[in-house]
Amino acid sequence: MSPMGAHESQIEAAAGDFAEYQELVLGRSPATVRSYHSDLVDLAGVIPTFAEFTLENLRAWLGEAAHRGLARSTLARRTASARAFSTWAVRHGHLERDVAVRLSTPAPKRHLPHVLSENQAREVLDAGDAAAGSREAGPEELRDAAILELLYATGIRVSELTGLDVDDVDLKSGTLRVTGKGDKQRTAPFGRPAAAALTAWLDRGRPRLIRPEKTGRAADRHAVFFGVRGGRITDRQVRRVVSAAVEAVGAGEASPHDLRHSAATHLLEGGADLREVQELLGHSSMQTTQIYTHVSTNRLRRVYQQAHPRA
CATH class of the missing domain: 1.10.150 (DNA polymerase; domain 1)
Known part of the structure; x- marks a missing residue:
């Protein structure tokens, strides 16, 4: 030594x-x-x-x-x-026994997801719907409103949204056929506001934005959402849409995944069963979905501390 x-x-x-x-x-x-x-x-x-x-x-x-x-x-x-x-x-004689042989890597501190309040989510979506509802609404405004409504209504991942084809949308039943991780397919329902925004985009916005000659691949011509250059919309473009919409109403910063977190949390707070939320989000493990029960509990605790006279 x-x-x-x-x-x-x-x-x-x-x-x-x-x-x-x-x-x-x-x-x-x-x-x-x-x-x-x-x-x-x-x-x-x-x-x-x-x-x-x-x-x-x-x-x-x-x-x-x-x-x-x-x-x-x-x-x-x-x-x-x-x-x-x-x-x-x-x-080398410094220790009598190998004390670290049982040492294992500790689990890192788990961070709770960022969740919009129900009022913040409503403001974001209402602002998008108002912009898309005007007579002067351009195809991008119609598209952005449909994207925001669909992300929050279904809780789908941004990659699942960009991968949607027109045949995956059933407006009559109000459902999407979603292809998730590992090419697993599931059905995701959506409500009337998302249906209205999606209908407006498909009827009045999409035909004006699609440029089949610039999609690169024939399969991309069937995409639900397109970017400004006419090809299938990218994850990055969707993130920009969400970020701009959330900042516009003064709700800070948010990503498409934050809308997914918000949808899951609001479902649980509204009385949805944990297993149903797991199926909706496409989680393979219940443990992943359980994080939202902690989010709901923390939000309830904050409300209690603010409102209860004996908190």
Whole structure:
């Protein structure tokens, strides 16, 4: 083991020897060695000695990093660094047992989705419908109103919306045939406001915006929504539509996925069953859908604290 510097902790000094071992003996790449060493220097700031190198302290180190919002890939790398170092330390007589062998990557702190209030969602949609309802409404205004109504009404993903073809829309029954992840298909219902906006777009807007010669692929000529250049609308264009509409009514920033979150949350708050919401959103796991129950609970708690005299 190399001599410790005046201000170098026991773990930090050993980290230098470990890095040399990784590079010279195991032939690790310079990038891997740098990552290992950087992680262990950070670790040494929390666990400076081998006496403090315990499973409990290692978990606390990783847990604090997860709480700060570090990426899961970074947490996984830190876990790998600590485990490799622990094994090396046992072989070189620094530790009696491999304390990090049971160390696992902590789950990062789960962030609740951004959800518009029902009033904010109503303002966004009403503004779009008003613009599209005027006699001077252009094809883009008709399209944008239909996009906003459909995203909120059905909770579909932006990729599912851009992938819609005309044959996927059944205005009579008020349903969409949606192709989700893994090419799984499901049926998504929509209400009268979305039907009205969609009808206006299909009848008066789409024929004026489509340019078949610029779609690139023959299949794209059947798309429900087109961009200003006449091809199938892109995810980025839809994000711009949503962002502009939400900012216009002073509701901050929002994405198409936020409208999906809002639709799911408002359904649950309105009494929908969790399993029904799961089916509507196309979630393969109930655990994914359950995040919205936490959102609803948090919103209820805020309302309670604001309104109840004994809160």
